[in-house]
Amino acid sequence: MSPRQIDCENPMQTFEFNVSGVEFARIARSEHPKLGQVPTVFVDETAITYRLRCARSPTSDESRWLLADNVWPEGLFLEINSCDVEFRRKLHHGKDLPVDLTPHIREGSNELKLAVVRTDMKTALAGWALAVEMVGLATQETIKQDCLQNRIIPADTIKSGITNHLNAVDSGDEIMIVNDSITINLVDPFSGCLICEIPVRGVDCPHREAFDLDVFLMTRPRKKPNAASFVDVWKCPICKGDARPKCLIVDGFLLEVRAKLAEQGLLNKTRSIIFEKDGSWKPMAEEDDDQQGESANSEKQPQAFKSPPTGVQPVVDIIDLDSD
Template identity: 25%
Template sequence: MYKQCYCEQQNSLDSFSCITCKRQNHWPCYDYQITDKQPLEQRCLDCIFQASNPFKQIEHYVRFNNKKSKIFQIGKTVQEQQFSFTFEVNKYYEDIKKNQIILSIFCIKMKEQKQLFVWPSTNIEILVNERYQIKYHETDFAYVSPNNIVNGQNRIQLIFKDKNEYNSLFGILLVKNIEWQEVKQQIMDADKDQIEQIITQQKVFYFDKINKPNENSEESIDVQVQSNLSINLLDPFTQQQLQLPARGKNCQHVNCFDLNTFLIFNSQPNKCRWTCPYCHLTTAYDQIQIDYLQVRLLQDIKIDHPNIYYKIQKVSLNQIFQYQINPKLQKKQMSRKQSILNSQNLTQLIKINSKALEFENNQIQFEIVELQKRNNYTSAYITFKSAKKLIQKIKQKELLKNNIVKDTSELVKYFCNLFDLKYYDKFSVFDSQVDLQYLESQQDFELICKAIYENTVSGLFIYFIRFVTPSIKSFAQAIMQFSSHLKLSFKLNYQKKMLELFLAASYDKNEKYSQGYNFKVICSLCKVTNDEYTNHIIYLSQKLRTIFYNLNASSLFIVRNCINLSHMFDQDFIYNKLREDQDIYESSVETIKEIYSAQILKENPNVSEILALILYLLYRKDKIYENIWNQFNDYNLGNVKKKFKNLEYQNDFCYL
């Protein structure tokens, strides 16, 4: 048998296997005798330290010069008692002085079941080299300043000021700091290999709670109506909406705490350290599990209710895992949507062209008439939804001739003959206060592209082209021919309509690429010049500020916006040909500075977080941006690399 217990003895009698690392340890070394009732689950000393303070990584135990073992057992005392030890850290002295590692002292109470780590008394005096008194918190190590030790022999005195009723273990460690973000990543990584199994277990857990709510008196509070389960979406520490819901693996309640908040709260010693705020069970970091059903629930709420999601504090969940929000908030949102839909600008109506009834193919006329009868349309106006059904019918019944399908110019003519576009260039979504209010409420570039795709004539045109010939190159050709066919001339209005078309064409429901990437490629294929492209982005930033400057949106939208913007700012496609790296770099920096000027950041300091993330994403995307920070030295963004060092970047997807 290997020397696995801290005592470094090989005796295998009366031993236990640590529940975390599985190493063998001796019960007597943890103050349990053969006659004692031993716990079913026990951690070894190293794993107790790791669980109680994952923000400190153990590097090395410091041996005492005047003791045989690296750990010293201190028995119960009936009066004041003093212990003295000497030690050396010559090998690690320089690293300690540079604060790369920290000298830490522990005295841990044995047989402590309620807390992972606790000192046997709060009335212990620690002296280093006879003149430096070291303070400590009862749930954490005592940390020694580098200035208090010497390169050579050091002396430490442990003075129990009063009666000590507990046996304890005393020792010295060298530890490294671990950021809470790294601990969070460890928790997330622990689930990766069994994610499907965990989700299945959580579904069973919720199903049992919904169907057997009265078996647990604590959970009966969570029941709103029969077979519905109430879920609190607020973090119990901050009373803000959950970002990453989690709970202890042994917790029996559905309500979660926010993982980020919980880790930050426990990164500092406190009496309630690693205690669940709901059921008060000890919840070490390796016993935390993300609630993936609530993660999905929060994402659905943010997408379904983008303008009121932050007001939603509770939802009820039914037996098929569908959620319901507070009826008052639901009514408020429906009223808002209705007012938008009732406006003249987004009525979702389009007029069938009189020429459509003169098509050579009688079947098309028949489909139009049937559509009007079926939906009780009394005029030539139909909804976009009906227009899409008409397009589907035309495609499914092969009513388009082969020469039309193969020629985008013929497709454009066909669309213009099918629908009345007389006033198309007279109105833009960027001119309407109602439309802008609606688009701003989406708070997310991808949702804005989707809204324009679904709610505008420009979007209907892209839908038609996509339905017939689904390629991004076809979109670009069709957009250029569409603008030429309609003779869009007035410069400002032309820019607005082209921008509508670009945004609608950027929407990709299959999410193969980010919408920002699609936007850039479409602009390039449409031969948009560098100046025109920059003007498009600047105009967007002026009209749709939420995607450029808003930090009140959900973290999902903020990060996703930054991903899309980083693609749009990386102007490697503009001019429709390969360009010199220097040209791309300078053009990108110039555009970013135009939108995120020093003056804007001075007026809105928090926007610097968005700018910093965009720069970091550019840095990760292409080596030409490896020194982009130098262009923003006067912006005081801090160490951007360090700020986002825990960001996992995989092509178009980022995980914080």
């Protein structure tokens, strides 16, 4: 169920959403516990769960909704298919957490009822929304293969976007600052020292820098080693934007940059590149400690790489890695 605004003038509201037969067959099943034991839920890549979230929703945009903090306002009462919803509040969990609806979901139509039981909260509920979210599970290898096979943005497309940005003219500005080049950092923000092997970022990220896919996936917080990661940990480490696996793109230009730096033996000497408005780029080589006192004239100048002729697509090799 997509985010639905809470009508603060209506004390009783009903929301409906449908679960298809295919989706219902994939719902994670729980083992009925003995008295006093916590239920055990069995999940794999085919299983899905459902959860309920409440957040202040300035827009219906999915990415912005998912980045909003979950909060349970006071004075709400909810039930799903005639079963009471027990809120997971900050007092007991450190922060307000989404509610698991999986045990109460049924095939076909599902009914979520909301009641505002405190009249003094009506105004405070303005701008808040509810959504039922479907959560799936994927292994690191599955995510990686999906990115490499379906989410690579060609190098020419990336370079064209950068050159268009550098050559853009805004006639509405009285004072215009024109940049002939931009600097792009190549280092993964998690390691702080490695150039990204598979450079990715969120599809809506406003920056040109990327982070390494493998490092990003391995560093997602989880309860214990080899367990599934937490759900709400998919934010871009650079801009804090939406970086869920299905929203990641692979930067084909930075893949090309890494390959050419490797050919030149500059991977360990480069942290950034300078991209010129004509489409060429050159590495900003890092000086070794024993070279810092030498004359700049004795240093080898980094090679500038020109864009390929129009219509010639650069070849990107996709390596199909074996499963663990």
